[in-house]
Every structure is written in structure tokens, then in C-alpha cells.
Amino acid sequence: MDLTPFVLLIVFGLQWAIPIATAADGELVTEKSGILNIGIYGVMVISGFAAAVANYQTGQALGSSSAYVGLLAGMAAGVGVNFLFAFLATKIHVDQVIAGIGINIFAVGITYVLLQRFYEIDGTPISNSVAPLFTVGGLSQGIAPKISPLMVVMFVLPVLVYLFLARTKLGLHIRAVGENPQAAEAAGIDVVKTRLTATAIGGSLLGLGGAYLTVDFFNSFIPDPTGTVFPGFIALAAVIAGGWSPPYVLGMSVLFGACVGLRFVLIAPGALVYLTYMLPFVMTVAVLGVASKRLRPPAALGVPYKKE
């Protein structure tokens, strides 16, 4: 039996899991502090754009390490946008859901505009990408599966996130603030500062996820009006379906990554592919419907914190 499809599925699945898992981990940290950022998608788009631009601009000068510059730029952009969002949410008490939707819409628009304005093409030209660890045969789909060093990061991150949340002062504060901000305040913790920090940290991971896509996977910035390139919502789904617990979120991310990967593997009837697009979401809705009473989001999630 020809094993290629399965191998491909695993490889593609893992590759796609990288941005999903990274973004999901970032969103997890943010949400643990009580801030709900529906704009994950927008943040990823903006970070991806920033990363692609940085990668491209430094390509001549730095050679292959421009890719790392790109990653850093992406992370910085992620921190910036998320921080702005958290600032609006905590200091100005904007409605987090609406602001998140605004970020999404704005991100697609602005990146496309900037793209047209400065590059006049549909995707920033390929420059250098992060050197893959090894490739697996050539493939007709056009996106040669490669195993990125970031894949290691993807597996390490949940451990780091878990340790961070469980064992550090800041992590403990974050968990407290997201669950019962009044209690945290009473214990002397600055709720606003903690949330800003958590969201900024989360933003760096969101940015990493977005940057990975433009710097490594696609090696170009693809404007994504339909929401199929940057899996922000899939990451959101992964956080929810994983019950805000790093190991489960990773599991869900890999699973969802596989769903996305199916697109590339199913060469057969074209139309069936579309059904795979919905798998992560159907699963999440099902999880919500069934386990909603047992799923435990941070209790203060999405609720603006106002001092007495």
C-alpha cells in the first residue's frame, strides 16, 4: 500500500500545526489573564506581513539569516498589536469582542493596501527562508513539505507555557487575574499591569505563528481575505477545545493541523476538500455543545475589570 499520502498527511499536519499551536499558546496566555482576543487572525496577518517585509528588506544584506530577522519582526509586531489591544481593553474598557472584530477587518485591509502601495504585487517575492531540517521528497502540490526548526519550538512551547503559568510569580498572578480579579487585587496584584503583560507575551507568540507562515511555510505574504491562510480562528478553536490547558491545546492544534493538511493530501475529488475546512470548527462547536458545562474558561474572560 502506498504510504505516501499518510506520510504527507503527518508532515503537512505537523507543519500546519506550528502556526496553529504557536498562536494558540499565545492566545492561551492572554485568555488566562482574562482578555479575550478574537482578533488573533488580524494579529497573525499583521505579524506575517511585518515578518515578510523585514525578511525581504534585509534579504540582500543578511543572506539566509534575514529569515530570523523576519521572525523577530513578526514577534515584535505581534507584541505591538496585542499590547495596543490590551491597552484599549483594560484602560479604556473597550468591548473586547468588537475591538477584536475591528482588528480582523482592519488587518486584512491595511496589509493589502500596504502591499499594493509598496510592492505592487500579490505576494512579497520569495527571499530567504529558515533553513529546513530536512525535506521529504518532491511533491506536486507546490509546497514541498519541509520540517522547520520551529517544529521543535512547537513541542517545547506547551511545556514552557505550562511551567510559566504554574511555577512563576507572574504566571500565578496571570491565572489569578483571569479567574477572580477582585481577589487578585485584594491580594495586592496590579490587575491591569498583569493583563497587559500577559497579552504582550501572548502577542509575541501570535506574531511568531504569523511570521512562520510568511517566512517559512509559504515564504511569501499571501493576502488572505477569505481567512484560509492565517489560521487565527482555528487557533482560537484549539484553545477552547483544549480547555485552556497547554498539553490538550497542543493536541488539538496537531489534530486541527491535520485537518488543514488534509487539503493538500486529498488529491482526489476536488470538492470534498472543502468539507475538510470545517472540521476544526465542527469539532469545537461539538465540544462546546457537549462539554460546555464542564469546560472551564477563565471566569473573568472578556469582562472588563473596573476597580471599586
Add this chain to the structure above:
Amino acid sequence: MGILGENGAGKSTLMNVLYGLYSLDSGTIEIEGQRVRMRNSKDAIERGLGMVHQAFTLVPNLTVMENIVLGSEPARAGVIDRRESRKEVEGLIRQVGLEVNLDELAEDLPTGFKQRVEILKALFRGAKVLILDEPTAVLTPLESEELFRSIRRLTEGGSTVIFITHKLKEVMAITNRITIMRRGKVVATMNTKDATFDILANAMVGRNVERKFSFKPYEPGETLLEVRDLTVHTKRKQNAVNRCSFSVRAGEIVGVAGVEGNGQTELVETIMGLSKPSGGSIQMGGKPTSELSTAEILKLSVGHVPEDRALNGLILDFSIAENTVLGTASSPSFSNRGLMAQRKIRDFANRIVRSFNVSTSGINVKARNLSGGNQQKVIVGRELSGQPHLLIAHQPTRGLDVASTEYIQSLIVDARNSGRGVLLVSADFDEILDLSDRIVVLYEGKIIGELKRGAGIGELGKLLGGIGAQ
């Protein structure tokens, strides 16, 4: 030191000021001879004050140990030093004798243990003065015993404990000195050994202006509400209502007296169908009602003035007119095949505004813009306009000015005089004593005593404080 007083006496507010949660308007706080300003609870904590609130401030998804050290974690370079934390906390536990499992999640703890964790939290921060606000409100008798033992150990160890309560037995059992507050003022301070239940009760529930209403002769008619052995368990409390039995007949006012938190809310909600009883029965006009929905119960000619007018009684962003038909908008008197009958509603609202002296520029004013008194008048007017046989009034004059209070009370008396039955649930003891034909005192979910019109303040005070007719 015990701080004794009924609801609204100001005990909690005073303590909140001390603890930095509210700011004071005048006066000073001195600690160990030094004048201090408390800007927030952090200041208070630094000065050695610790407070355990009625509503716990634990973070549910953290472990006991994490909750205790929250905010003052022993740490190195940002990473929590778990061994050190454990050592310190265990040391503290040994010292104080409050055993608790450090690794359990706070949300899984029974209430008594949650309170222990709160106390440990305060002590961990070096509190030398511990303020406990109505600590036994959520404890079982056994847990209360253990709490007292711990308090004794604490005071023996040199800590000071301020014990806020309305329960006379407790204050006599555990304190060295007692300060009694009433309506925001301190009315007495004494050594516990000089106090008796009578002295305390009288001081705590002193009478104010006695209002005079004219009551028709007391000739109660048919039984409108019959509650038998009613028991209600809630998520927070077993036996929030504990085998209560009483009845309300036409032409009488039955007052349910009690300091808030003794089961009144659960009682009223269950009678109105918003909660389901765990045992016992409720009958209205002979029909059992525990399985009925709120809408169905309302249709049985019951009026309900809820406890919190802003939260439960009125929709603040609706106009007066819209509020008057809440619940009745679909009835034939106000609607026609699904459409709201605007003119009928307008007339109705205008009638209520006129008949019940609601001071407003019009019926299209949003309820939010009315004063508390006027809001309450709208609610009472709405309920009475339905000509209910049974009226349930829950804290009907709470937070109202004198004029509105008197007016609402007169409406209640009128209702009684015109043959309706009124269940008056109130923490305002003047109100209870002035209005009720019969009084039933609720304490820790049980009815611990009954009084008739003309009962003395001392008798009521003792019952409120938990000293029942044994």
C-alpha cells in the same frame, strides 16, 4: 473585640474603610499611636491588618497553597520557590492549628475550609489584627465550633481579632469586649462579662420613630399561602431554608424578620417559583405551587415586590410605561393579537403614576432616571394594580427616604385593610414591628420564634440574635 449590629448598622462599611477598600470622608485612623491613611488594601496589609470578607476572595482554580501565598510569593528570579513556600505555610498552619490540605483546588473545598484558607492568607501576610465579617454566616455549627477554637488560639498567641456579627450567642461566647453599632453610630462599648443578652439586644435594635398606622380589626380570612416544612438547598448552602412552616391569611400582614443572609432571599425566590424547593410544600389558595413556573404563580393573583428594585424589579432602561406591563404585556388587557395596545398601556401607566404619587415628568421617562423612592412606587403600584390576593413584599423600603418609606408602608397597610394578605420580608425591624400582625423570625434558615403585634423590641432583638424561645 466583637462588633455587634443589625444590617445597615455600618459594621461592614466601617471595616472596609479600615481595610482601605473605601475612602473615609472624615475622621482618623490610628494604628499603634500613629495616624495612618489607608489608600488601598495593600496599605492595610502592610500595617498588619487582615480581613476575611463574607464573600470569599479566593481564586477558585488555584490550589490552597497558591491562594495563601498569592501576592507575597517567596520567589527567586520570578520563579516561585515551592519548597520555601511550603515550609513557611506549613509552619504557619502548625502555629495556628488550622489544618487544611495544601494541594487541593480552592473551588473544591467546603465552605468552612475556604474560610480557613482566607484566615491563613491574612496571617501569612503578617496580619496582627484579623477582621472577620460575619464568619459564621456560611458555616455549619460544627465548623463554627472549630472556628472559635482557632480564634482562641490566635488571641492566645497575641493576635487581635475583630469579630463582626449580629448573633448574640457568638458575641457572648468568644469576645472579650463588645462594641454595638446602630445606624452608622457606635452606641455602646462594654466588656463582655458585663453584658447580658437583654442589654445587647436592646442596644442593637433600639427603636426609632414609631409610626402610627390605622389598622382595621384583626380578622384574618382564608389562607392564601401555606408553607410547610419548606427546605431549600442552594449551591452555596445546605439548608438555606430549613424546615420552615408558616401561613398568610387574607387581611393580615405576616412579617418575616431577620438579619439579611438568614434565608430570606431563598425563601422568597422559592415561593415565587424562581428556585425549586428541596423539601416541604408550598400551597397558594389550596393549590400546590412548587412545580409551577413563575409566570403561572403570578397568574394565581400574587403580587411580588422584589428585593432589589434595580436588579430584579425594574428594567432600568425601559420607560415607566414599559415597566408597568412587565409580565402582563401579553395579556388581553394590554395586547391585541400580539400587538401591544399602546393607549391602554399609557392609560394604565398614567393611572399608576397618579394613584401612587410617582413624581415624574411623564410615563416615558426611563426608570433609571427616577429616584429610588419613585422607582419603588412604580413597582408597588404595578403589583397592587393587579389586585392580587397575596402580596409578597421583600425589603420594600430598603434605601428609601423617609417620605417614600412611610408612603409605601401605608400602601401595605391599605392592602391589608382591604382584605389582601401580605408577606412582608424585611430587615428593618421598626417596619416589622409597626406593620405586622404576626411576626416570624428567621435565623439561619429556621424559624426560631413567633411574635404578635405589640411585641417588645427586646424580644425581637433576642430572636434576631439567635436566642430563641428554647
Add this chain to the structure above:
Amino acid sequence: MTGALKSAVPSLIALFLGLAVASILMWILGLNPFNVFYTLFTGALTTPFGQSSVLTYMGSYTLFALAFIIPGKAGIWNVGAQGQAILGGITVALIVTFVPLPPIIWPLFAIIAAIVVGALWSAVSGVLEAYRNASAIVTTIMLNFVAASIASFLLLWVIGAKVKYVPQTSYLTFGSETTIPTFPYFNTSIMFIVAILVAIGSAFFLARTTLGYSIRATGLGSRPAESKGINPKTMKVIAMIIGGAVAGLAGAGDVMSVGHGCYLVACYQDGFAGGWFGGEGFAGIAVALVAANNPIGSVFSAVFFAILASGTASVGQNVYVVWAMQGIIILFMAAPALSRGIIKLGGRRKWI
């Protein structure tokens, strides 16, 4: 009426702030904002194509705004109008392809079917939130993707099998007898009139009917309402169903209109539409917010956004500038003074 106008002031301020920031952005990018707006407005309002575009967009936007507003009145967020509309549209397409019906009957049948499908789809989220406490925000967004996925599949697999469909074009055209009547002179379908009627109907429904009253009561005060016998769960589900129905109607309208035949179909063939953030579903939310969640106001707000959209399209500038602007406006709309006044949603303490 003046009350409604008064509550429009904060949204108008936000609108202008948003436009101002967008203008600054344009200026930074080397565009002349005044130029841009001028070309936009003239393009939209003076050319016949522009005018008909405005009306068409306006109809869609109004309906999508209503799909957000009505559930919002009950305190439930419907971010799923996009998906509900997509399913409505595909329902029409399916009927056209497989169900032969006489000329007058079939459009009515198709529209009703689309409405029902949209309503059922939104009902899922409604029930999940009311009875399982699963946040509607999340489920509606997720279901958008699911809806688009199903629709794409059906389009290509099922319909594509039966009808000659050339993937390169963006249209799956149905033939002239399958479109809705057009409005003379403007060369646009009558959907915009339908939209206005629905807006008026919604306003009437909310303000004058007992059901509308109960829905509003649930949104503004679910506890007092409950204590007086109104069942908030039922009301939320009903409001969602109505919202979904309106969205389904919008989807059907889009698909069946002349010239605009296939916004949504364009998405389908494009490899798939998930978020389609430029999609009218999300724009509908912006329209609703600017209208302070007022049904009649949404018509006017829709006109404004329609001008923006139509102008950019007819001028040739890419639509994305408009998106960016919409995003900025939404961000401004999220400010609390506005949100509190505009959106009285019941406490979102139980998030999921």
C-alpha cells in the same frame, strides 16, 4: 424619535474619528484623502453603475445589520450572519438547479427556503448559548466557517455536476428568469426596497409587538423579566432565529440579484470562503454599530457604507482601503461610552 437621534451622536463622533484616522493613514501612504473621498463619492453617486451599486450594497448591508441588531436586542451576539447568508444563498442555488418550478412560484419558494435555512443555522447557536451556556460569539464565528465549507462543497460537487460551471468565472448564473425583478432606472434589483421594508418591520416588531417587548426586556433586564415570568432562554433563541432568517434573506437576495449575482459565489469558487472579512456579514456589524443598533438607523448607516463600498469599486481602487477604514471605525465604536449606550447586552459573565 429625538431619543434615537441623540443616541446617534456618539456613533457619529466615532464615525468621524474613524474617518479622520483613516485619512491620516491614507496621507501617510501618500494618498490624498480628500482626493480619495471625492473620487469615492462622485464615483458612487454620479455614475449609473455607481448608483445601482449603492442601492444594491445598501440593501445587503441593511439586512446584515438587522441580523446583528435583532439578536442583540435580546442580549445575544450574532456574529454569524455571514454563514447564515451563505447557506441561504446556496439553498437558492440548489433549488434552481434541482427543483423545477413555474416562474412566479419558484423565487418565492426559494426565498422562503433560504430564510428557513438561515433561521435554522442561527438557531443552533441560539440554543447552544441559551441552554448550554456556549458563547454565541464563538459558535457563530465557527459556524461561519462550517457554513462556507458546506456551501463550497455543495456548489462544486453537487451543482457543478449538473450545471456547466467554468471555475474561472466568478459566476454561476442562473438565467434571466431566475432573478428578482429589477427596479427601473437604477438597474438594480428591488432588494433594497425589501431591505427598507424589513428594517421598518423590525422596528415595528421590536417596539410594538408583545414578542418584541419580551425580547427587549430579556436584553435590557433578564432578571427582572424572569421574575415576572418571561423566559429569557426562549426569547434569546427566538431572537436568534429571526436574525438568522434575515441573514438568510440577505443571502438569497445577493444571489438572485442582477449584476451582483455573486458576491458569495465568488467566494465559493475562490478556493473557499471562511471568514471573508470583507464580506457583508461583518460589514453589517459595522453598519449596525454606527446606527447605534437602531433598525431604522441601520438604513442610513447602510447607505453611507454602501457609498464607500460602491465608490471604491467603481473607481478601481481596491476594496481593501474600505476594509481598513471599516476596521478602524469598528475599533472606535468599541469604546465604552459608545458600547454602553449602544449595546445593552446582558452581563457576559458566563462567557462560555
